[in-house]
Amino acid sequence: MKAFRRQSLAKAIQLSLLISLPGLAAAQETTPPPTQPSATTLDTVTVTGTRIKQTNAVTAQPVFVLDRTKIEQTGLQTVGELLQQLTSSGKALNAKFNSSGNFGYPPDGGGIGAGSAQVDLRNLGSQRTLVLVDGVRWVNESSASGVSGSADLNTIPMAIVERVEVLEDGASAIYGSDAIAGVINIITRRTFDGAEANAYYGQYDDGGETTDISLTLGGSGERWSGVFTASYFEQEDISSASWDQSAVPEPGAGPGAGSSGVPQGRFVFCDPRQPVGSPGFCGDATNDASFYSVTLNDGTATPVWDPNNPNGGTYHRFAAADRFNFAPFNLLLTPQKRKSIFTNLYYDITDNTRLHVKGLYNNRTSTNQAAPEPIFVGPDAGTGGIADTISVAANNPYNPFGIALTAGDNFSFIGRRPLEVGPRIFTQDVDTSYFNIGLDGVFDIGSRNFGWDANYAHGENKAEQTFLNGYNVAKIKTALGDPAVCAQVQGCVPLDLFGGQTRPMTQDQINWIRTRQIDSSEQVLDLYQANVTGDMFNIGDRTAGFAAGVEHRRYRGEFNPDPLRQTGESQDSQAFPVKASYDVDEVYSEFNFPILSSLELSAAIRYSDYSTFGSATTGKVGFRWQPIEDLVLRGTWSEGFRAPNLGELYGLTQFGATLTDPCGPTGAPVVDTSNGVSAGLEAACVGAGVPNGFEQANTQIITFTGGNPDLDAEESENYTVGAVYAPSWAEGQSWSNKLDFEVSYYNYKVDGAIQAADIQSLLDKCYEEQGGTGPACAPFARNFTGNLFPPQNRLANLGTIETDGADFKVNWLSPEWGFGHLTGSLQSTWVNDYEAVDQDGNVAQRAVGIEVNDSAIPEWQTNVQLGWGKGNWDANWNIRYISSVEEDCTNATIAEVPGCLNPQQMNTLGSVTYNDFQVNWKEAFTEGLKLTLGVNNAFGKEPPICVTCSLNGYDAGTYDLPGAFWYVSANYRF
Incomplete structure (x- = not known):
């Protein structure tokens, strides 16, 4: 050469x-x-x-x-x-x-x-x-x-x-x-x-x-x-x-913000037995406060529910401090x-x-x-699938509320993270x-x-x-429904999402819903x-x-x-x-x-x-x-x-996008304009049916x-x-x-x-610039509680x-x-x-x-x-x-x-x-x-x-x- x-x-x-x-x-x-x-x-x-x-x-x-x-x-x-x-x-x-x-x-x-x-x-x-x-x-x-x-x-x-x-x-x-x-x-x-x-x-x-x-x-x-x-x-x-940041994180920093899928359970519903105007009554779609949003007190052995006082009995209103820090279960x-x-x-x-x-x-x-998989059911689960349609029968032996929780009617969300199942392993x-x-x-x-x-x-x-340690959501639906129907299905046992960590799921319950996926x-x-x-x-x-x-x-x-x-x-x-x-x-x-x-x-x-x-x-x-x-x-x-x-x-x-809803407390609270929220954004959120006091149920919003x-x-x-x-x-x-x-x-x-x-940019533009009705709003719709349906x-x-x-x-x-x-x-x-x-x-x-x-x-x-x-x-x-x-x-x-x-x-x-x-x-x-x-x-x-x-x-x-x-x-x- x-x-x-x-x-x-x-x-x-x-x-x-x-x-x-x-x-x-x-x-x-x-x-x-x-x-x-x-x-x-x-x-x-x-x-x-x-x-x-x-x-x-x-x-x-x-x-x-x-x-x-x-x-x-x-x-x-x-x-x-x-x-x-x-x-x-x-x-x-x-x-x-x-x-x-x-x-x-x-x-x-x-x-x-x-x-x-x-x-x-x-x-x-x-x-x-x-x-x-x-x-x-x-x-x-x-x-x-x-x-x-x-x-x-x-x-x-x-x-x-x-x-x-x-x-x-x-x-x-x-x-x-x-x-x-x-x-x-x-x-x-x-x-x-x-x-x-x-x-x-x-x-x-x-x-x-x-x-x-x-x-x-x-x-x-x-x-x-x-x-x-x-x-x-x-x-x-x-x-x-x-790592200290994950084990004991700063408030609100990354994993410290936590998840609404908590070991004690989060329950969002209203009670048709309550008279109009009472806490937790059903029928006022403009007031999110009419829905109970509660979690079980730590250390509770037997849940006690007082419908007239959601902070009484063994429950209290769900707050930011209740969110679950999932980070210690993860891997660096x-x-x-x-x-x-x-x-x-x-x-x-x-x-x-x-x-x-x-x-x-x-x-x-x-x-x-990853941390044990949370179970999210109800319309605000936001999966766009079976989980959004799940209801809880009134005669479920573990239901402490004494009423049926009917998806799309008086029930919007349960989030429960059963630590007893163990972490997700891939x-x-x-x-x-x-x-x-x-x-x-x-x-x-x-x-x-x-x-x-x-x-x-x-x-x-x-x-x-x-x-390993994932769930079959169809089996969850059966186990939360009518116990008589569950009894006719081999292996099915009623599911307990209500006992927190003091009354964990039984092994039979876990075996029924847990799956191995390949x-x-x-x-x-x-x-x-x-x-x-x-x-x-x-x-x-x-x-x-x-x-x-x-x-x-x-x-x-x-x-x-x-x-x-x-x-x-x-x-x-x-x-x-x-x-x-x-x-x-x-x-x-x-x-x-x-x-x-x-x-x-x-x-x-x-x-x-x-x-x-x-x-x-x-x-x-x-x-x-x-x-x-x-x-x-x-x-x-x-x-x-x-x-x-x-x-x-x-x-x-599907992708679980982490989104901040402009109409929620983590974005712009829909209460009034005194907190710096523009009147235009306020009107756009109200026009979309977002109730006063609205709180975004889950920041991971499934996107198709x-x-x-x-x-x-x-x-x-x-x-x-x-x-x-x-x-x-x-x-x-x-x-x-x-x-x-x-x-x-x-x-x-x-x-x-x-x-x-960019789904977050579209969501912001929809409400902050286009009044909730413009072209950027095409992927978005909301359910009866004001939470977003999964966008396309x-x-x-x-x-x-x-x-x-x-x-x-x-x-x-x-x-x-x-x-x-x-x-x-x-x-x-x-x-x-x-x-x-x-x-x-x-x-x-x-x-x-x-x-x-x-x-x-x-x-x-x-x-x-x-x-x-x-x-x-x-x-x-x-x-x-x-x-x-x-x-x-x-x-x-x-x-x-x-x-x-x-x-x-x-x-x-x-x-x-x-x-x-x-x-x-x-x-x-x-x-x-x-x-x-x-x-x-x-x-x-x-x-x-x-x-x-x-x-x-x-x-x-x-x-x-x-x-x-x-x-x-x-x-x-x-």
């Missing part, structure tokens, strides 16, 4: 790639860097972002490289954790998320992704970031809860990773759909001679022991090379009860085990043709845990298999050099989830591709290059929810099966023209034909200009698209969501401009061996974004998403001094703006500097690495900074926390700085042994308390777990 001479800038930038985020410099190796740069001969290589082989270390598009040395210096043992620490990364699923059935299914039909880890570039969503392995698409995850459009990084063991290349630029013209925000290309270990054993152990202050063991074997001969890796990873759980860190084997083989068939075969099998078992068992076989080679035509490759890849992700899903990807790249013609003394190729992909997805979910008999949530597939055929071409000795122009075009929505054509252009030896200016403009995935097309589920087979593809435009400066005056100096700077500005716009409407909120090509910002990088490498050598690097991302607007002009709550829906977009994220190395020792210090964000206090269930006493105020989540340290000893005790000691978040910085965040009261996608994480590892190569 033809070699080219490189100038010193390319050498400098290639070296800078070795000392960038998130680890420390390759210069921290025992061999000191050269003191004087020199021109170096380099072979052409393929860099992520272009299929044309390059000799430039700095291409037109920004590419960030994490090699194996830098990866090891982070102390992280999963690919997901590694990528989520990038400053360009936004919120994505990881082991700190503990949600399986707590909120139902998200609107994209992709499922909850319990136990998986994903990556999100530029805050545009993991479904808009393409994941490749060795340049080939990776199969998307299933996780037993849907058909997702995102890859699970937990299916790729860290032990097989040679390096990770991050393209921080849109690349649909190069790689096709999903590459709107960028590309993650994980390069596996290709050659290795000998054996390597690695053992790792780490633990947080509060537990969460982590063990990782791997063995790599490799060899090579004259015409072949092969690698085999086996690995085992185990991570234990951390209970939320171990979810446990999982992963077992993996991987192998590859390369064989030179001829001097110009090579065969490669790769295979992987990965099994993950993981667990989520266990996932996920198998991933991957097979790739292909040929690649080189050939010449005259003086022109060409390379080619052809691949077939098959990937499968199969998952099964078992849910959901499963599968995704399969088959891919065929062929590419050719090489020289076209000379422009002066330089050669124009090209790449072209074809690709065929077939996607198949299947989701099989438990039959109880399909019929609506599951108390947890309802979901419907999906079984679908689609094909795509693509052809692309790419060109690089060296117009001048210092200027290169590039262009690419791709045509894609989908069996689901039709065809799309995308293009990309770029430039690379090196006006002086030390400076490169570069830029790109590209079109992008993302085809709707199977879940978005065909999924149909799902796919839309008529979806079109998303379209996008993005551009980047930037500069890389490697000053020669900082080379070979007494204070510096190498110094370089990089700045890149990015701008993305996504049109026709596939999303459901299906996916559509609704939105436009725009975001822009800048990346800054600095790398410095010292000469070898008597005490060793030093390195320093900085990576920082500034987000200038993020705005999502639907077709009606409704602006989503998510924005820069705002915490909403368990997600934040900090204005600044910065990582700094400092390092020292001498001989067989090196030490690393990594500093990670996240700027402050704010959350809207009115979204809290109880807005009575410091900083939120005025509901119009914003609660500030302060900036956070984490400090990570690591020390390495190479050739420790014997040749080939490396010992490592490290601590991440060394000073135990806790995440800021989040009032509006669900479950554990902090944003698990943005911040580290509370407490430090200590680890040791031993790597022995022989």
Whole structure:
């Protein structure tokens, strides 16, 4: 393959790639860097972002490289954790998320992704970031809860990773759909001679022991090379009860706001025996106070009800202090085990043709845990299903009120959380298999050099989830009805929702309503591709290059929810099966023209034909200009698209959205206008039938969501401009061996974004701007008590998403001094703006500097690495900074926390700085042994308390777990 001479800038930038985020410099190796740069001969290589082989270390598009040395210096043992620490990364699923059935299914039909880890570039969503392995698409995850459009990084063991290349630029013209925000290309270990054993152990202050063991074997001969890796990873759980915020939370902060599903029971009804005007009488729909809303006193053995005095007997009016703190039952860190084997083989068939075969099998078992499932029945249960229709017979032997509680008449709600049943347990068992076989080679035509490759890849992700300690709501209905009917059904016993914890359910009652539910899903990807790249013609003394190729992909997805979910008999949530597939055929071409000795122009075009929505054509252009030896200016403009995935097309589920009703006490109390509530909002709520004194029964309002087979593809435009400066005056100096700077500005716009409407924004707009009758009110209706019916909120090509910002990088490498050598690097991302607007002009709550829906977009994220190395020792210090964000206090269930006493105020989540340290000893005790000691978040910085965040009261996608994480590892190569 033809070699080219490189100038010193390319050498400098290639070296800078070795000392960038998130680890420390390759210069921290025992061999000191050269003191004087020199021109170096380099072979052409393929860099992520272009299929044309390059000799430039700095291409037109920004590419960030994490090699194996830098990866090891982070102390992280999963690919997901590694990528989520990038400053360009936004919120994505990881082991700190503990949600399986707590909120139902998200609107994209992709499922909850319990136990998986994903990556999100530029805050545009993991479904808009393409994941490749060795340049080939990776199969998307299933996780037993849907058909997702995102890859699970937990299916790729860290032990097989040679390096990770991050393209921080849109690349649909190069790689096709999903590459709107960028590309993650994980390069596996290709050659290795000998054996390597690695053992790792780490633990947080509060537990969460982590063990990782791997063995790599490799060899090579004259015409072949092969690698085999086996690995085992185990991570234990951390209970939320171990964190003070969850065990004894601040009032109103996140989990401290509590749930209306309480162990003592909450009962909302009226009594037809009461005369008009008496407390609890029926018939005045304009006065919510006419309904009793009571709970059983703690310690009550036998309930005593006094209809004339709801605070007499053994009951009292339900208040905020009675809400249940579910957080101690949750997990801060979810446990999982992963077992993996991987192998590859390369064989030179001829001097110009090579065969490669790769295979992987990965099994993950993981667990989520939630508080015992509450039983919500009555119209205000808000499920849109069987539970809303349940009544309680007057002759139920446990009914203390002496009357029938008739749904839709004199009864609206019972919420009872039976702790005696035990916590909800969701266990996932996920198998991933991957097979790739292909040929690649080189050939010449005259003086022109060409390379080619052809691949077939098959990937499968199969998952099964078992849910324990859920309920069959149809059986609950029978057990609360006429005891004579119940007696005719085998196994049925009348159900006691009225005795609180002093008179818990009997085992027979539990056995009748408790169920075990099993959901499963599968995704399969088959891919065929062929590419050719090489020289076209000379422009002066330089050669124009090209790449072209074809690709065929077939996607198949299947989701099989438990039959109880399909019929609506599951108390947890309802979901419907999906079984679908689609094909795509693509052809692309790419060109690089060296117009001048210092200027290169590039262009690419791709045509894609989908069996689901039709065809799309995308293009990309770029430039690379090196006006002086030390400076490169570069830029790109590209079109992008993302085809709707199977879940978005065909999924149909429920989602328990956490909503604040503008007409309720947590929003704007409907009493009068003296409390600052506008007359317009007052009139809108009264006009909708909301009674005086109204209190929202449950902040988790079930929303019917799902796919839309008529979806079109998303379209996008993005551009980047930037500069890389490697000053020669900082080379070979007494204070510096190498110094370089990089700045890149990015701008993305996504049109026709596939999303459901922001249901909270619609609800607010309906009542605060449109008087309760405008277009935004279409999804909403209310029942006879004033509570919202479950709204419909299906996916559509609704939105436009725009975001822009800048990346800054600095790398410095010292000469070898008597005490060793030093390195320093900085990576920082500034987000200038993020705005999502639907077709009606409704602006989503998510924005820069705002915490909403368990997600934040900090204005600044910065990582700094400092390092020292001498001989067989090196030490690393990594500093990670996240700027402050704010959350809207009115979204809290109880807005009575410091900083939120005025509901119009914003609660500030302060900036956070984490400090990570690591020390390495190479050739420790014997040749080939490396010992490592490290601590991440060394000073135990806790995440800021989040009032509006669900479950554990902090944003698990943005911040580290509370407490430090200590680890040791031993790597022995022989």
